[in-house]
Amino acid sequence: MPPYEKPLPVLTALNRPYFEATKRGELRLQTCSQCGHVRFPESTHCPRCLSPEAVWTIMSGRGRVWSFIVMHQKYFRSFASDLPYNCALVQLEEGPLMMSTIVDTPAASIHCDMPVTVVFEQATEDITLPKFRPAST
C-alpha cells in the first residue's frame, strides 16, 4: 500500500478516544456527565454547562446531509487524484454537525436532507475515518 499522504490529526490525550473508537468501527462523541449535552469536536469542557466531566458515548451513526459541496480546486496535493470529490456537513441524529464524505453513491445523487449512515474507512494503522453512505430504505 502506498503511504497515506492526506492530512491527518496528531493524536492527543483529548482526541484519542475518538480515533480508538473509529478504529473499532464505532462513532463515539463526548457526552457531558452533568447535563447530557453531546458535543463535537472534542473539548475539555461542556459548552453548555462548562462541566469538565464527559463520557465517550456511542452514536447511532444515523444522520442527514445538511449540505454538501463538490471540490474542484486542488488545494491539497494529496487529494489531487480524487478531484472532483464531495464533502458533506452531516447532522447526526444526536445533534452535532460533522464534516465528512458521502461514499457509495455518485455526487449527482447526493442531496440536502438525505438520510445517511456511518461507515468506517481505515487510513493508517492508527486512524480510521468515519464516512457516510446513503441509508438503506
Next chain:
Amino acid sequence: MSLIKDRTAIVGVGTTRFGEMYRDLDPERTPYGLVAEAFKEALEDSGLAKEQIDGLICHRIPSYQRMADVLGIRHPRIVYSFEGQGRMSGVSTLTAVMAVATGQANVVACVYGNVGRSAGAKYGGETETASTRIYDTMYGMTSPGAYVAMMYRRYQHVYGVPDGALAPVAISNRKNAARNPNAVMRTPITYDQYMASRYIVEPLRLFDYCLINDGAVVMIITSAERARDLKKPPAYVAGMASCTDLTNFYTSRDIFETASRDVAERLYRDAGLGPTDVDCAQIYDNFTPTVLFSLENFGYCPRGEAWQWVKDGRIEREGELPVNTAGGHTSESYMQGWALQVEAVRQVRGEAQARQVPNCHVAHYICVSPIVTSYILHDQP
C-alpha cells in the same frame, strides 16, 4: 440616547493602485510600504496633519509596532491589531468609531495592508491552522469559499434556487469595475461566460470568487465636530452595530440570520434610517452568495427571495439599489472590506466620478460573516 449616532465621521480615505499592482508581483513586498502610500493619500484627503493622529488600528499588519514606527506615529493613545480575516475590517471601523465617540482618541487611522498575491496566499489547503480544522481537512474540506458554498447549496435546496442565480451579482460587479480605473478586473462578463466559467467549489464558479491581489487602504475617523472644519465633506456615521455567530464552522446553520437581524435592528433604530433610505449599498462579497444573504438578512427583501430580487439590473448602478459600485471583491480589489468602505465614503461625498450614483446621500456597509458588522454613512447629520 445613542452614543454613536452622528458623533463621528470618516474624513480621509486612501488606497494603493490596485489594477497596476496586480500586474506587478514582488515577493519581497511588505504591507508597511503599501500602507505608507495609502496613509499619505488619506492624510492629504483629510487635510489633517500626521501629528493629529492619536489612534492607530492595524488590520492584517504583522506588527503594529513596526507599522507605527514606519508611519512615525510614536504616541498613539490607542492601538489595536486585528488578524487578517476580512470580518475584522468592520470590527476595526467600529473600534475606531467607539474610541472617538468615547473620547479615548481624537483622530484614528485604520490601516490595512495585504500582500497576499505576491506571497502566494491560497486561502485553503496546508495553511489551515485551527486545531479542530483537521476534522475538515482530513476529508479534503478547506477554504472559506467552500464553507460559503455549503450554505449556498442549503439555501438553494430550501428555496428552490436554480443554477445560475448568482450570475447577476458577478455580472453587476464586473460592470461597475469597468467604470473604475483603479479596479483589477474591468472586462465585462456575460451570463454565458459566467455559466461557462469553471467550478472552484461546486456550486460556486470562478466568477463567484473574490480576487487575490496586493494593496493597502487607510481610513481616518474623527469626531463630527472636528470633521466639519476639514477639507472634504464629512461622511457621518449615522449608526453602527455588530453581532457574531461563532461555532466550529464558518458555515452558519441559519446563514447568519440571527446575528444579522440583531445588527440590523439596532443599526436602523440608532440611525433612524432603513433600507428605503439607502442610496447605495457596499456589501462584503468574499463570494457572491454573501450578497444574497446580506440583502435578506438586512431586510432589503424577504428571506429566500434575494436571488430573484437581484435580477433585471436592480442592484446595478442605475437600479433601485446600486450594490458594490466600484466592482466589489470579485472585480475591483480584495481588500477584505476596506475598498468597499472607501467606496461608501466616496459615493456619499459625490466623488465617485464615472461610477457615481446620482444624489447619493446615504450609503450602507454590510459584512455578513461569523462577525457581522454594519454601518450607515450619510452626508447630513
